[in-house]
Amino acid sequence: MAAASSDVPQDLHSEFLRNNADFAAKFEDGSLPLPPARQALVLACMDARLHPEKVLGIRIGACHCVRNAGGRASDDAIRSIAISQRLLGTKEVHIVHHTDCGMLTFTNDQIAAKIKTDLGVDVAGRDFLPFPDLDQSVRDDVAIVKASPLVAPGTVVHGYVYDVTTGKVRVVA
Template identity: 45%
Template sequence: MSYFDQYLKANEAYVALHGTAHLPLPPRMRVAILTCMDSRLHVAQALGLALGDAHILRNAGGRVTEDMIRSLAISQQLMGTREIVVLHHTDCGAERLTNEGFAKQLNDTLGVDVGEMDFLPFSDIVKSVKEDIAKLKASPLIPDDIIISGAIYDVDTGKMNPVSYP
């Protein structure tokens, strides 16, 4: 059973609250937040953001990838963002996998050989935040004047703990 019909019904209630105000395309706070796809992390609520405040970019592990840098370049150059927050979280699924083990699982279950694909697993969450900040700072598509911060969100308490860099 799909939840899609339930989503459509819930959306009707949301539309009534949303109103018809046209929000501007650039995010009001000029910030992009790079974080994990984990369903336990409601970024807007956790950071006190309203609709239209920030770009929120998500992927497995909240890792900096080529596609995230592409999105951040668009966010900055076309939408005027001037700040990036790298937000990882405790109890992340990316801490539980290895490239080799997950590649084997995909081969066993789907019959697909992913070769040397990097799923960006990590075992040290603080180190992963610092690595991602370093990737952003090293990218020629991220200007030097962009403010980059990092933090770890605790999924048990909701608290966001800053990570100092370097």
């Protein structure tokens, strides 16, 4: 049974271990090859309402899935794309952002102030990659991936917005 959002588990660690025992008991995918079968990488936001594999119908072993706050083409996302392409044979990148993203709700100055208040650390000048325009954020990340010297020239890059209220994706780039 899926827990309601208000029903926070008292001991998630124990729950995870019980869940994994059930998962492993039925596991049948232990002989898949390392390279993704569909030669593609999906870069998606970490949002808990977005399950890229379910949204796009990605089977186990089919694609790399890189996730971060916003699904942004950050330096670390580019690092993963470079490893995925050069060592594991992927040729396409699919970027998935989504409606109601937390990255639409703050500015760099605001999160820097909160980190300073809560943690006493000065991160002024650091870019946490928030964005004010959802569709533009997808177009920007598609452009960053296409322009990166660490990404193979001619790589197919698609960009989507996932609607967390309908389950549908919309092609943006």
